Every structure is written in C-alpha cells, then in structure tokens.
Amino acid sequence: MVTPRRTAAALLLAALVALLGVVPDAHGAIVPDYQNSPTSTNAFDGLISGTDLVNAGQPSFSSVVSTVAPLVFPLPQINDGAGGSSGAFWDGSRLPTTVTFTLDTGINLGGYDITQIRSIAGFSGNGQAQSNQGFELLTRAVGAGSFVSHGQFDNVPFTPGSGMPAQASTMTTLTDSTGVIASGVEQVRMVLIDHGYSSGTWDGSFYIEVDIDGAPTAAAPVIPVSSYVYDGSGPGSQPSTSPAFPDTSGIELTDGLFPTSTAFGDSRWVGFRDDPPPGPGGISHPQVTFDLGAAHELDGALIAYLHSTTQAGGTITAPEEVLLSVSDDGASFSTPVSFTAEFDHSGGDQVRSAMLDLSGFTGQYVRLDFHNSSQWTFLTEVSFTGSPATAVIPEPVTAVLVTLSLAGLVRPLRRRIAERT
Ligand SMILES: [Ca+2]
Numbered sequence: 001m002v003t004p005r006r007t008a009a010a011l012l013l014a015a016l017v018a019l020l021g022v023v024p025d026a027h028g029a030i031v032p033d034y035q036n037s038p039t040s041t042n043a044f045d046g047l048i049s050g051t052d053l054v055n056a057g058q059p060s061f062s063s064v065v066s067t068v069a070p071l072v073f074p075l076p077q078i079n080d081g082a083g084g085s086s087g088a089f090w091d092g093s094r095l096p097t098t099v100t101f102t103l104d105t106g107i108n109l110g111g112y113d114i115t116q117i118r119s120i121a122g123f124s125g126n127g128q129a130q131s132n133q134g135f136e137l138l139t140r141a142v143g144a145g146s147f148v149s150h151g152q153f154d155n156v157p158f159t160p161g162s163g164m165p166a167q168a169s170t171m172t173t174l175t176d177s178t179g180v181i182a183s184g185v186e187q188v189r190m191v192l193i194d195h196g197y198s199s200g201t202w203d204g205s206f207y208i209e210v211d212i213d214g215a216p217t218a219a220a221p222v223i224p225v226s227s228y229v230y231d232g233s234g235p236g237s238q239p240s241t242s243p244a245f246p247d248t249s250g251i252e253l254t255d256g257l258f259p260t261s262t263a264f265g266d267s268r269w270v271g272f273r274d275d276p277p278p279g280p281g282g283i284s285h286p287q288v289t290f291d292l293g294a295a296h297e298l299d300g301a302l303i304a305y306l307h308s309t310t311q312a313g314g315t316i317t318a319p320e321e322v323l324l325s326v327s328d329d330g331a332s333f334s335t336p337v338s339f340t341a342e343f344d345h346s347g348g349d350q351v352r353s354a355m356l357d358l359s360g361f362t363g364q365y366v367r368l369d370f371h372n373s374s375q376w377t378f379l380t381e382v383s384f385t386g387s388p389a390t391a392v393i394p395e396p397v398t399a400v401l402v403t404l405s406l407a408g409l410v411r412p413l414r415r416r417i418a419e420r421t
C-alpha cells in the first residue's frame with residue numbers, strides 16, 4: 001500500500017495540538033545570537049569563513065542569485081570569504097530583496113544538513129545605519145516544491161542620527177537547539193528586509209559576508225534486494241530480456257557492478273527490446289518486481305541506464321516513463337505513480353542514473369514498469385534506500401495519548417456507566 005509515512009502520528013499530533021495547544025516543532029528551535037560593534041566596520045571580519053558550504057569555489061556551492069541587484073558593491077562579494085569593503089549593498093530602494101543560495105546536489109544527492117548561518121554587515125562613513133540587518137530565513141529540501149520559513153531575524157541596534165560614528169558592524173549567527181537547522185537542504189534563501197531608516201544617506205544594509213555551515217546529509221541505507229523477477233504482467237510489458245543481452249543468473253540488476261563503458265556490448269548491460277523487432281512504433285517495456293525481503297519505509301530508488309545516440313542508430317535511449325507501485329504481499333499492488341522528469345534524454349552516449357524520490361512509500365515489493373518508445377531499453381543497476389518499517393508513533397506521544405485517553409475518554413465512559421446505574 002502507498003501509505004504516507006507517519007500519517008497516523010501526524011493526525012495524533014494534530015489532535016494533541018487542538019487539545020493542548022501544543023505546537024510540534026520537529027526541528028527544535030532556532031537560536032539567534034546578535035552582536036554589534038558601534039566603532040568598527042571590521043569587528044567580525046576575523047570570523048569570516050572561506051570554506052563554508054556556499055563560499056565561492058567550494059564544491060558544495062552552486063550559485064547565488066538575488067531578485068534585486070545590489071548597488072555598486074556586487075552580489076559575488078557576499079560569499080567570497082573576504083571582509084573589509086568586500087560585500088553587497090542594497091540601499092533602501094532596493095529592499096526587500098530575496099537572496100537564494102543553491103547548493104550542489106550533483107555529488108551529494110541527499111542535500112545538506114545546515115548547522116549554522118552567519119551574516120555579517122558593516123560599513124564605514126554612514127556605517128551604523130548600513131550595518132543594521134534583518135532577514136527572513138527559508139530553506140528548501142531536495143525534491144521539495146516549496147520553501148519552509150524558519151522565522152525573521154532582525155539585528156537593528158543602531159538608530160541613525162547626526163551623531164552616528166563613522167564605522168560600525170553587526171553579526172547575526174543562527175544555530176538550532178537540535179544542532180541542525182534543516183536537513184536534506186538544496187537551497188537557502190534570505191529575504192533581506194528594509195530596516196526602516198530609509199531617509200537620505202542612512203538607508204539600506206551592507207552585507208559583508210554570509211557563511212552557511214553544514215555537511216552532506218547522510219544517505220539512507222541501501223536495502224538489500226532478496227530477489228527480483230521480470231513478471232511482464234503489465235499491459236504490453238515484456239516477461240524477459242533480449243536473448244542477446246541477458247540477465248546472467250538473474251542478479252545483474254543488483255550486483256553493484258556497472259559497465260566499464262557505454263558500449264552496449266558490455267556484458268553488464270541487460271537489454272530489452274520490442275518483440276518482434278523492430279515493431280512499428282515499437283515499445284521497449286520491461287516490468288520488474290523487486291522483493292526487499294520485508295516491509296520497508298522507502299527513501300529513494302536509483303536506476304542506472306544507458307542513453308546512446310551513436311549506437312544502434314540511436315535506438316537505445318532513456319526510458320520516457322517509469323511507473324512505480326508497491327505491495328505488502330506481492331499480489332496486491334498500489335496504483336502506479338509516474339516518474340518522467342528523472343530520466344535524461346539530452347546529449348550523447350552516457351551511463352546515467354535516475355534518482356526517484358520514494359519518501360512516503362512503504363512496502364516489501366516494488367514494481368517498476370518501464371515505458372520507452374525507442375526500440376531498446378538498457379539497464380545495469382537498480383537499488384533502493386530506506387529503513388525497515390517500524391511503528392510510527394513516537395513514545396512520548398503514545399504516553400501523552402494514554403494520559404489523554406484516561407482523562408478524556410475513560411472518565412466520560414465511567415460517568416455514563418455511573419449515570420446508568
Ligand atoms: Ca564565506
């Protein structure tokens with residue numbers, strides 16, 4: 001069955017919120033630390049990191065963009081590891097603006113655990129007003145369609161005025177009570193606010209540097225596959241491989257071995273084609289069902305395939321669609337879910353991997369139904385990540401529910417019993 005993970009727990013938590021006014025907070029609480037110097041632009045420059053996740057040149061950094069371009073002092077200086085006047089400046093007419101850092105998820109497919117975010121602002125001349133800073137922090141996890149807000153953090157100690165010192169700086173450091181602000185993160189977004197002193201030369205904020213610290217999110221464990229079959233029970237699906245490119249011993253898809261080249265003749269490829277070939281508008285349509293040995297809460301699937309434009313007349317291509325369904329008993333399968341965007345049809349000859357997001361799927365059996373309008377589909381590896389299915393209700397919640405049931409349910413029942421007697 002397709003059972004959204006923790007649905008029962010979520011419902012119970014919602015009930016608790018309604019009953020007790022408890023606000024569940026899966027990620028703990030952000031711990032902000034606000035500091036400032038009323039006398040120095042460079043008070044915090046010594047803390048600037050040149051090796052944080054978003055520092056220019058780090059392999060974990062992909063890009064930074066802003067919805068409104070800074071004035072004179074350009075955006076790339078916000079993550080260049082340098083202090084002094086190396087920063088990005090938005091005057092009041094350019095605020096609010098949204099700055100989005102994108103982390104590289106080509107290597108670290110699971111995204112990053114964000115442990116600390118530090119923003120340093122400061123300037124000389126009219127430094128105090130432009131050292132004030134404030135932003136809303138948001139993050140987006142790999143595969144998530146939207147951002148999650150973690151709150152707004154204002155560090156606005158200075159009131160502009162004629163007596164303002166020429167130099168000043170502020171530093172906002174955000175950590176989390178759990179140690180991790182967010183997990184599986186692909187993008188970090190800061191909506192920089194206008195702190196309100198927008199008259200004349202006192203307006204805007206000068207951001208010297210933003211450092212984002214963390215580490216790659218640990219990948220979910222790979223689930224050992226007990227066995228798999230080419231069952232061919234789907235409409236038009238094929239019950240076996242092509243005799244020319246067989247699955248030797250029936251283990252080639254899960255033996256962890258990849259072809260050493262893109263040549264389709266490599267024995268580590270398992271090939272499928274429409275039969276009899278070449279069928280007009282033919283399909284290459286294998287269907288494979290994997291037995292994971294026991295029920296698992298799935299996290300993801302990796303499917304390694306061949307895409308070739310130069311061999312066999314360009315008839316070996318990425319699948320156009322994979323339908324995925326799960327089952328607890330190997331007989332009754334869930335309604336198939338379609339994956340298309342994960343398969344790359346661009347460019348030339350490559351061994352490619354598609355990563356399917358399977359969060360929310362639970363089952364012992366996973367069925368993949370490949371659709372391909374090309375003559376051939378070539379596969380080499382399929383693997384799944386996740387963990388054994390367990391009870392989903394956390395202990396503390398269970399304990400509270402027991403208390404609630406005693407207080408809220410048992411007593412009325414006793415009362416009704418008492419009223420009847
Ligand atoms: Ca940096």
Ligand SMILES: [Ca+2]
Binds near residue numbers: 077080
């Ligand atoms: Ca800088």
